[in-house]
Amino acid sequence: MSNNYIMDQLAGAIPSFFKRPQVHQDIIQVAGGIPFGVERVSNKTVGIGGAYGTWGKSYDNLSLPDFVAKRIGSPMSDSDIINLSELGFINRHHIGDMSDQEHLELEIEVGSRLLKEAAQANDWDPNEVDAVLIGMSGPVSDDYVEQICERAGIPSGALKVSIHKACDGSVGGLHLALNPALGNVSKVNIAEKLYNKKVLVGGIEGLSRFIRRVHDKNALQIFGNGAGVIGVIPGKTMKFLVGKTHEAYDGEGVLTMRMQYPHSGESLVDITTPDEVHIRVSGLMHEPANGEAIEMAGPMGMVKLFVRNGVKVVNDVYQAYQNLMEQMEMPDKSIAVAIVHHANYKINKLKAKHLKKLGINFPMPWLLSEFGNVSAASNMIAFLRQLPKLKPGDHILFDGFGAGTYYDVLAVSLPAGQAT
Numbered sequence: 001m002s003n004n005y006i007m008d009q010l011a012g013a014i015p016s017f018f019k020r021p022q023v024h025q026d027i028i029q030v031a032g033g034i035p036f037g038v039e040r041v042s043n044k045t046v047g048i049g050g051a052y053g054t055w056g057k058s059y060d061n062l063s064l065p066d067f068v069a070k071r072i073g074s075p076m077s078d079s080d081i082i083n084l085s086e087l088g089f090i091n092r093h094h095i096g097d098m099s100d101q102e103h104l105e106l107e108i109e110v111g112s113r114l115l116k117e118a119a120q121a122n123d124w125d126p127n128e129v130d131a132v133l134i135g136m137s138g139p140v141s142d143d144y145v146e147q148i149c150e151r152a153g154i155p156s157g158a159l160k161v162s163i164h165k166a167c168d169g170s171v172g173g174l175h176l177a178l179n180p181a182l183g184n185v186s187k188v189n190i191a192e193k194l195y196n197k198k199v200l201v202g203g204i205e206g207l208s209r210f211i212r213r214v215h216d217k218n219a220l221q222i223f224g225n226g227a228g229v230i231g232v233i234p235g236k237t238m239k240f241l242v243g244k245t246h247e248a249y250d251g252e253g254v255l256t257m258r259m260q261y262p263h264s265g266e267s268l269v270d271i272t273t274p275d276e277v278h279i280r281v282s283g284l285m286h287e288p289a290n291g292e293a294i295e296m297a298g299p300m301g302m303v304k305l306f307v308r309n310g311v312k313v314v315n316d317v318y319q320a321y322q323n324l325m326e327q328m329e330m331p332d333k334s335i336a337v338a339i340v341h342h343a344n345y346k347i348n349k350l351k352a353k354h355l356k357k358l359g360i361n362f363p364m365p366w367l368l369s370e371f372g373n374v375s376a377a378s379n380m381i382a383f384l385r386q387l388p389k390l391k392p393g394d395h396i397l398f399d400g401f402g403a404g405t406y407y408d409v410l411a412v413s414l415p416a417g418q419a420t
Contacts, residue, residue, distance in 0.1 A: 342379075
């Protein structure tokens with residue numbers, strides 16, 4: 001996709017998410033009423049469905065500076081205002097001031113609705129779901145996944161996995177659900193346990209709450225609320241091919257983030273089991289020195305941080321993919337599409353440029369202009385937007401990366417699907 005094309009697209013063609021005809025809108029009765037929208041997507045030919053959405057007021061690039069100025073208590077100068085269209089964003093969603101209890105109730109209601117919608121998109125009843133894996137950068141409570149599952153009607157004995165690896169959380173969850181080579185996680189090999197089971201995987205990010213007290217003007221302009229959850233049956237509707245998980249501590253603090261979840265500080269990734277059916281995967285973060293939730297060096301600092309390591313991980317996985325295709329006597333098989341985290345358009349464009357130099361060239365569509373950076377939700381939203389175009393037999397590359405820094409890249413196949 002050319003730079004001119006994306007700029008033309010952003011200039012006048014994309015409405016607010018809430019104005020999409022497929023979006024079901026509602027008002028969640030918390031703090032006087034919070035706008036909520038959800039879109040259900042399914043593709044019966046591959047047997048996969050899911051749901052995605054957002055909540056709060058929609059701010060376009062023209063109205064956003066006034067919102068940010070109100071949050072930080074001082075006006076935005078021209079030099080403070082980011083050219084968000086160049087980064088691929090035209091809208092993002094925020095909420096106003098609320099109590100901690102109101103934030104908790106709002107996000108439990110949002111999460112439970114997303115789980116129910118995603119289950120229904122797969123023609124599952126919530127009580128049929130065997131596992132839920134959710135990525136969250138700054139969870140509103142330690143037991144958030146348990147609470148949304150309970151409200152959604154998912155069985156108490158279903159496996160629940162909370163993944164806190166910033167923007168990599170949802171792809172990290174999908175990787176755990178599909179790749180048995182990741183081994184035992186707290187005495188449980190998740191992929192082996194979930195083989196041929198009904199699994200919901202996604203990211204739910206209340207980032208407007210998480211960054212509500214920060215003074216970083218870049219973060220306040222880039223991030224916003226969003227959620228996406230897909231339903232898969234590992235080994236049946238989605239098969240693991242190759243993958244790699246990678247950690248590289250952000251010692252320079254290019255993108256620092258407060259850990260709003262338990263972590264020992266003794267390793268990069270902590271694995272804990274709050275109870276017998278709940279596993280928590282927590283990534284160590286370089287936390288902001290000022291004590292706020294997030295602090296970033298700027299959009300270009302993020303480009304340098306994520307492109308350098310991200311290209312290497314994708315290249316490693318792609319080489320493993322080519323080797324596997326040779327072994328399977330399918331040397332001409334190729335990746336149909338890459339579902340890449342939407343940190344910003346410049347990161348993805350530069351990553352594609354560096355991969356092309358290595359002889360790696362596959363579609364990396366930009367799909368999330370109405371949301372801003374929604375962290376762990378972005379890969380699942382992007383996948384759902386691409387889902388209607390996918391066909392049985394397609395090979396898909398998921399490319400997740402996030403602050404910390406954490407990377408999960410995996411190639412999967414979509415076998416001949418059935419209506420599930």
